[in-house]
Amino acid sequence: MSEWKELTNESQTRWDGIAEFWDNYMGEQSNRFHREIVRPKTEELLTVNEGQIILDIACGNGNFSRRLADLGAEVVAFDYSAKMxxxxxxxxxxxxxxxxxxVVDATNYDSLIELGxxxxxxxxxxxxxxxxxDITSLTRALQQLLKKNGVFVFSIPHPCFQAPNTRKIHETEEINGEIVTRNSVQISKYLSPEPIETIxxxxxxxxxxxxxRPLSYYVKLFLSANFVLDGWEEPNFQKDEDSNKRFDWYELPPAVIFRFKKL
Incomplete structure (x- = not known):
């Protein structure tokens, strides 16, 4: 099972409960993860042009919606959290x-189609x-919402390296008189879809x-809905002066970004 529509209301309630906290944390410019990992490659894959109409799905506090507007787009943005x-x-x-x-629920096909x-x-x-x-309704709706050759770009935590129960390991070792640090992840499951509680x-x-959900699930779902995968990025952080003091994602990509085109 890869869809859990019965958990939609519970998920929505929790996001309403943390909306204020997330908005205060993300602020106007969002966090480093979004600024350095998500935004650059998303903008590159989306290639927004002046006057285009872009749909921002699960927009949160609108950080990227405003960026899209700055790039010249007209934006329709929605989230299922009224507080967001x-x-x-x-x-x-x-x-x-x-x-x-x-305010739109991305699991509700009829509500999505009303967007145009x-x-x-x-x-x-x-x-x-x-x-x-449940993302099956969204996938079907996007085939109707997008113009011919329209694209859908989305990012998710990289499920290969941020699977359930993943351990992040930061090691320091002295080798031949030099201090060497290594980052690694330890995973025990990946293929089995499951809902998990997370912070x-x-x-x-x-x-x-x-x-x-594993990567194959997303790819198969969109291919079955007559999309073609024509863009893919696995961005990473660049090393900086603090990289040796913390776990950082400079060899392991913390996110994956897809671009699917409507046929």
Missing amino acids: IERAELRSKDYLNRIKYQ TERYDGAVANMALMDIA GIRGQPVSHILFH
Whole structure:
């Protein structure tokens, strides 16, 4: 089983409960992970042009929606958390002529179709599909929402390296008089889809539900819906002066970003 639609309400309730915390943490510019890992390659794969209409799926507090508007797009952005949308609108007062925010459940096919068939040049979901209990309705709807040759770009935590029960290991060893550090991950499961409770940001009031799926699941799902995979990135952090003091993802990609094109 890779879809858990019965958990949608529970997932939504938890995100409403942590919306304020996440918004305060992410702020206007979001965190380092989004700035260095997610945004650059997402923008590269999406290739936004002036005047395009872009659908921002599970938009959170609207950080990337505003970036899309800055790039010249007209944006329709939605999230199933009404509190997240409230936060997004508060932060987007200077963008309301370019961004339309809505509360929409991405597991509800009929609600998605109401956003407009063959209206969008592209769609994007930044670090979101793993938080959606059932993505089959979204996949079917995107085939209707996108224009011909429209693209859908989405990022998720890399399921090969951030599978359930993954251990992150940071080792320091002296070799021939030099201090050598190594980062590695230890995993015991990957192929079996499962929902897990997780803490995305230390200190968040309650955990949220992450829906782990292997890479093959995403690829097969979109190919079966008449999309073609024509872009793929596995971004990593670049080493800096603090890299030897912490676990950092400079050889292991913490996220994977896909681009699927509508046939």
